Amino acid sequence: MNFPPSAYEGENQNWKISQNDHKFIYVANNAGMLEYNGSTWNLYRSPNSSVMRSVLAIGDRVYGGFYREFGYWQLQPNGKYKYQSVSSKLKESMFEDENIWNIKKIDQWVVFQSYDRLYLFNPNKEEITILTETNNFYRIYNLDNKLFLQKKDRNLYRVSNGETLLMATIEEKEEIGLIMNVFENQKGELIAVTRSKGLFKIKDGSFEKWNIKVSALIEKSQVFAGIQLKDGRIALGTIANGIFILNKQGEVLHEISRQDGLENNTVLALFQDVDGNLWTGLDNGISCLNMGSSTGEYFDSSGSLGTIYASVNFQGNLYLGTNQGLFYRKANSSEDFKLIPKTRGQVWSLFIYDDQLFCGHTSGTFIIENGLATRISNVQGNWNFRTIPNNPNKLLLGNYNGLSILEKQKDTWKSLGLIKGFDNSSRFFEIINSESGLQVWVSHEYKGVFKLIPNANFTRFKEVTLLDSTAMAKNSGLLFYNDKLLYSSEKGIFEIDTETNILRKSELNSLMESEKFLSGKMIADDENHLWMFSKENIIFSDASPASKSLVKKTIPFSQDSRKTTVSFENVSQISDNQFLIGGTNNYLIFDTSEFQRAPFKVHLNTVQSSDWEGKSTNYLHLNEKGLLDYKKGSVKFQFSVPNYTKYEKTFYQYKLEGSLNEWSEWETQPTVTFEKLPYGDYTFQVRAKIGNTISSNMETFDFTIKPPFYLSKMAIILYAALFILLVFATHYSYKNYYKNKQEKALLRKQQEIEYTKAQNEKEIAEIKNARLSEQVESKSRELAISTMSIVKRNEVLRNIKKELKKSLKLDKDHPVFQLIDKNLNGKEDWEFFEKAFNQADNEFFSKLKKKHPNLTNNDLKFCAFLRLNLSSKEIAPLLNISVKSVEVRRYRLRKKLELESDESLTDYIIAT
Numbered sequence: 001m002n003f004p005p006s007a008y009e010g011e012n013q014n015w016k017i018s019q020n021d022h023k024f025i026y027v028a029n030n031a032g033m034l035e036y037n038g039s040t041w042n043l044y045r046s047p048n049s050s051v052m053r054s055v056l057a058i059g060d061r062v063y064g065g066f067y068r069e070f071g072y073w074q075l076q077p078n079g080k081y082k083y084q085s086v087s088s089k090l091k092e093s094m095f096e097d098e099n100i101w102n103i104k105k106i107d108q109w110v111v112f113q114s115y116d117r118l119y120l121f122n123p124n125k126e127e128i129t130i131l132t133e134t135n136n137f138y139r140i141y142n143l144d145n146k147l148f149l150q151k152k153d154r155n156l157y158r159v160s161n162g163e164t165l166l167m168a169t170i171e172e173k174e175e176i177g178l179i180m181n182v183f184e185n186q187k188g189e190l191i192a193v194t195r196s197k198g199l200f201k202i203k204d205g206s207f208e209k210w211n212i213k214v215s216a217l218i219e220k221s222q223v224f225a226g227i228q229l230k231d232g233r234i235a236l237g238t239i240a241n242g243i244f245i246l247n248k249q250g251e252v253l254h255e256i257s258r259q260d261g262l263e264n265n266t267v268l269a270l271f272q273d274v275d276g277n278l279w280t281g282l283d284n285g286i287s288c289l290n291m292g293s294s295t296g297e298y299f300d301s302s303g304s305l306g307t308i309y310a311s312v313n314f315q316g317n318l319y320l321g322t323n324q325g326l327f328y329r330k331a332n333s334s335e336d337f338k339l340i341p342k343t344r345g346q347v348w349s350l351f352i353y354d355d356q357l358f359c360g361h362t363s364g365t366f367i368i369e370n371g372l373a374t375r376i377s378n379v380q381g382n383w384n385f386r387t388i389p390n391n392p393n394k395l396l397l398g399n400y401n402g403l404s405i406l407e408k409q410k411d412t413w414k415s416l417g418l419i420k421g422f423d424n425s426s427r428f429f430e431i432i433n434s435e436s437g438l439q440v441w442v443s444h445e446y447k448g449v450f451k452l453i454p455n456a457n458f459t460r461f462k463e464v465t466l467l468d469s470t471a472m473a474k475n476s477g478l479l480f481y482n483d484k485l486l487y488s489s490e491k492g493i494f495e496i497d498t499e500t501n502i503l504r505k506s507e508l509n510s511l512m513e514s515e516k517f518l519s520g521k522m523i524a525d526d527e528n529h530l531w532m533f534s535k536e537n538i539i540f541s542d543a544s545p546a547s548k549s550l551v552k553k554t555i556p557f558s559q560d561s562r563k564t565t566v567s568f569e570n571v572s573q574i575s576d577n578q579f580l581i582g583g584t585n586n587y588l589i590f591d592t593s594e595f596q597r598a599p600f601k602v603h604l605n606t607v608q609s610s611d612w613e614g615k616s617t618n619y620l621h622l623n624e625k626g627l628l629d630y631k632k633g634s635v636k637f638q639f640s641v642p643n644y645t646k647y648e649k650t651f652y653q654y655k656l657e658g659s660l661n662e663w664s665e666w667e668t669q670p671t672v673t674f675e676k677l678p679y680g681d682y683t684f685q686v687r688a689k690i691g692n693t694i695s696s697n698m699e700t701f702d703f704t705i706k707p708p709f710y711l712s713k714m715a716i717i718l719y720a721a722l723f724i725l726l727v728f729a730t731h732y733s734y735k736n737y738y739k740n741k742q743e744k745a746l747l748r749k750q751q752e753i754e755y756t757k758a759q760n761e762k763e764i765a766e767i768k769n770a771r772l773s774e775q776v777e778s779k780s781r782e783l784a785i786s787t788m789s790i791v792k793r794n795e796v797l798r799n800i801k802k803e804l805k806k807s808l809k810l811d812k813d814h815p816v817f818q819l820i821d822k823n824l825n826g827k828e829d830w831e832f833f834e835k836a837f838n839q840a841d842n843e844f845f846s847k848l849k850k851k852h853p854n855l856t857n858n859d860l861k862f863c864a865f866l867r868l869n870l871s872s873k874e875i876a877p878l879l880n881i882s883v884k885s886v887e888v889r890r891y892r893l894r895k896k897l898e899l900e901s902d903e904s905l906t907d908y909i910i911a912t
Helices: 215-221 507-511 713-808 815-824 827-840 844-851 857-867 872-879 883-897 905-911
Strands: 014-019 025-029 032-036 041-045 054-058 061-066 069-075 081-085 102-106 109-113 117-122 127-132 137-143 146-151 156-160 163-168 179-184 190-194 199-203 206-209 223-228 234-238 243-246 252-256 267-272 278-282 285-289 295-299 308-314 317-322 325-330 347-353 356-361 364-369 372-377 382-388 391-399 402-409 412-418 428-434 437-444 448-454 461-466 477-481 484-489 492-496 503-505 530-533 538-543 550-555 571-575 578-582 586-591 603-610 617-619 626-628 634-640 650-657 671-674 680-690 699-705
Touching (some): 014 278, 025 054, 025 061, 032 061, 054 102, 061 109, 102 137, 102 146, 109 137, 137 179, 215 243, 223 267, 234 267, 308 356, 308 578, 308 586, 317 356, 325 347, 382 428, 428 477, 437 477, 492 507, 507 530, 507 538, 603 699, 634 650, 634 680, 713 815, 844 857, 857 872, 857 883, 872 883, 883 905
Parallel strands (some): 014 054, 347 382
Antiparallel strands (some): 025 032, 032 041, 061 069, 117 127, 146 156, 156 163, 179 190, 190 199, 199 206, 243 252, 278 285, 295 586, 356 364, 364 372, 382 391, 391 402, 402 412, 428 437, 437 448, 448 461, 477 484, 492 503, 571 578, 603 617, 603 634, 634 671
């Protein structure tokens, strides 16, 4: 599995590689630390922009060594790393130009190595111990949790209890150079891999050259990295020649270079992960080799092979039929493929029959023997071969323009030419022996399925029948399998009734992945396995040990990885359980018995929220429930499975409860973004699938998007308060309204009552007034009568007095005159008059007295006579004075009342 070069600024040298518990890969790079989680590369820049020379992942820390600096990146709860310096804890400064070249874990210590020092860091206590030997520490090695090192004298030492113990000494005449690594072989011997002097065994305190066949090649190649693989093999990374893989005996098994797909031939680092994959840190790029894979790939970088359409393992040779011709080489060898002469051109099929290899070619048919091709038919375009039931000396061939016959005559195969009566291309065809005789069936993807009835000697088809055209479909296939004629297309797998010509869905239809349909091509191998091909898988079906049904198995090779031409897929068995699939400039060899996917987990790496414009972003705590503001409701999830196999794609499926409550379709994209989510509670769930195996876990993340302020709890409380206030206000308003209305109604009613009462009182008053008027009139009449009586009486008395004076000539003091005068001026008469007057005109005197307090009783009496509208002549007798005296009184009264000359005295008195 090859990854493209790291697309980062600056140099791309990848010095060291490590892996953490989650199987994430970490690379020390010129730009900093690279993290690969199985789907995404993340770069963490080095402190002070220095080159990162070494890396070691332990738990949630990734230790790094740089120029005059070392420390670790600590994984944060949000899934990102934050750098922490260890060198800042030193009590003394690092040396000038000091670089940390290696980091090893020994027991509880993390050891940082430069040429001048060993820094032993205890992560638990945050303590540092320093061993100093200036310019004397070349390399350190961890072997079985023991710390070894090479010094400037090239001798090998072991560090124990802060001391260096000599393990192996260089002989005076021997120069081994720089030791790249030290490991132990299966015999318990220490093996030292040197840069330019090959491999050495360490025995009895000295170095002994391990003389192997490739020593000269290895020495010439300049080894820069070397490790021992888990199976005991040795992997060597060189400066210019890529990678050498050696077996335990020191023999080269593989030479892997740029020609084989390596990104670069300069290998700076080698690392084998927990799954057995070999990671290579290159001068430019990073590559991963699936060393433990059950699948092997041959890739023709030169392009001379072309697209492979057929393959077969025959008599110890592997044959490949391609669009460039027929090639072969010894099976299980690494030698180059050779073109068989005269076969240049398109090879469509390879067929073994009667211990002979037949080649279906665009220019005819060949028999292949001893690396040579003999043409036995000139009928062009031989698609394929079929044996004819009960006729071992004849073969039926499908051609560009129909079908033809090969016949064996005296141990020689000869062509009988095309069979007349049918001239359509016959790439998919079958011949069966039915109850009615031999039948030939041909599937043409553009015209449909034909049923052909040949004559006895196969010179002509006496009957040609085209089945219902609804069966016609592009990329369809036809196969006679387990005594059933099967037709396959994107519509499904059908079984053809060869007697009635009717198509019906086959019970094998369940084997097809209809939603991932790619090709209807079906292949039955020599062991009767049924092969089919979809976009994502190869479907491999085998007979069930318990029943006649087929057991479906899938091999997770997608169309992109197998690189086969659609409808021209090809599979051949080359050994027990090993099969070859031909592609474009490559082929795959895989073992069907080893496709057992180990349990794996999906990881939720980061959760990132952003505002609606995408300007403000932040990473959320993965172990806590997220709480987001309403306008930061765009959430991006990044997840992965550390799957480093080249041919097995990882698919992801997710759902977001609260928004997307159903599982999504399986897809390869390891990220998903939900834009502008509304407020509410959400639960994100993600799982993964490799092949047909679902991840053993399902990652979840709960988060809440807060409502906007106008929908927040405080706002709702405020709204509730305002609503209650509004209800109360409305209630109060309505209450006041109806109260006012009621009060107005009551007021109107009261006013009506009062009005009625007033009217009644008015009527009563009028009645009373009428009565009073009547009484006043009566009193007035009585007063007038009494006044007139007094007047009459006084006149009579005057006349009597006058006559008495005339006739009797009595003295003025006579008692008679005194009696008459007494009656004329009687107080009783005035009191009676005043009482009667007050009854007739209530409070007249009090009002007049209040208004004119200077009035005397005589004035008041005179005013009473004026109010009765009596004339001076009528008043005079009442006062027993002359009329002239009355006028004088009038005059005097006007003065007291201060009346103007034009004001009537009588009118003023009446109006008072």
